[in-house]
Amino acid sequence: MTQWLAPMESYIALSAVMFFLGVVGVIARRNPLIVLMSIELMFNAANLALVTFAKLWANNAGHIFAFLVVTVAAAEAAIGLAIVVVAFRRAQYVDVDEASVLKG
Amino acid sequence: MIAFWLLSFALIATGVFTITASKPVYSVVGLLGNFVILAILYLTLNAEFLAVIQLVVYSGAILILFLFVIALLSSGVKPFDIGPDRAPRIGVPAFVLALIGLCVIVFSVVRAAVVGAPNAPEGITGQADAFGSVGDFGVALFTKNLLPFEVTALVLMVAVIGVVLLAGDEKPAPPRRKPHARDLEREPIVKPVEKLIR
Numbered sequence A: 001m002t003q004w005l006a007p008m009e010s011y012i013a014l015s016a017v018m019f020f021l022g023v024v025g026v027i028a029r030r031n032p033l034i035v036l037m038s039i040e041l042m043f044n045a046a047n048l049a050l051v052t053f054a055k056l057w058a059n060n061a062g063h064i065f066a067f068l069v070v071t072v073a074a075a076e077a078a079i080g081l082a083i084v085v086v087a088f089r090r091a092q093y094v095d096v097d098e099a100s101v102l103k104g
Numbered sequence B: 001m002i003a004f005w006l007l008s009f010a011l012i013a014t015g016v017f018t019i020t021a022s023k024p025v026y027s028v029v030g031l032l033g034n035f036v037i038l039a040i041l042y043l044t045l046n047a048e049f050l051a052v053i054q055l056v057v058y059s060g061a062i063l064i065l066f067l068f069v070i071a072l073l074s075s076g077v078k079p080f081d082i083g084p085d086r087a088p089r090i091g092v093p094a095f096v097l098a099l100i101g102l103c104v105i106v107f108s109v110v111r112a113a114v115v116g117a118p119n120a121p122e123g124i125t126g127q128a129d130a131f132g133s134v135g136d137f138g139v140a141l142f143t144k145n146l147l148p149f150e151v152t153a154l155v156l157m158v159a160v161i162g163v164v165l166l167a168g169d170e171k172p173a174p175p176r177r178k179p180h181a182r183d184l185e186r187e188p189i190v191k192p193v194e195k196l197i198r
Helices: A008-028 A032-057 A061-091 B002-020 B024-044 B048-074 B087-115 B134-144 B146-167 B181-185 B193-197
Strands: none
Touching: A008 A032, A008 B002, A008 B087, A032 A061, A032 B002, A032 B024, A032 B048, A061 B048, A061 B134, A061 B146, B002 B024, B024 B048, B048 B134, B134 B146
8 A cells, every 4th residue: 555545444434424424414404406415425425435445455346336336326316306306397396395295 | 645634624525515505506516526526536546437437427417417407496486495494403413313323434444443454355356456447447347247237228228218207398299190980999008108107
């Protein structure tokens, strides 16, 4: 491991911090767009952990997995935003608390 | 080393800005900074291809999608955000919950640092010389992991079809030709898709 590189534990800790920033965003915000962006934050935290472990073990399976995560995140963003658009068109709200149409 | 701390501080700062911004457009800007810094961090971890993918797919495609949706929804008559934010009510419990989870992870990381991380199992490490280069990644992607790569195409196809079905335009379909009498006698075999999703 080169000298200028921070220890791998710091990368993992950074990934954990970023993941829980995303968790706070998902729980505390009401705007569905910001909730989706927080989910993207969590995806990226997971990716950072995967890339770090790939570097730790000198094995690029982690890179492959992160690549798959990126595609899944793209699909998730597209579908999530489509749902937001449909919900807004239907009820003119932008608030996850108000979205109770499916409530039994 | 110093670069890592600067980058990590900037990463956390942009993340905090993303989840605390008052308007979604500001959040997108924060997220853009976050993604760019993350791409630099990937470069320090020898993940060249993922750094480029991070810039192209995340900063280029996904954030533009967010911006388009924000522009689309904000052009309505009503104000974009109605009512106070939920953060004052639920922000503290959410923060405590996140802090507990964070402590669990940081504890396990620190313990792993003290005890020593497990070594890679036999036969998993490899490619140490060219590790992380684009060529290395490409060979691994198209030889050993070809099937997951193809499944990716399926996932994206499902997403595209789902988005078109969900958010396709609301206008009624163009008028069909007048049915013949012999068509009316037959039972319709395939129901129109629009009826299924309503």
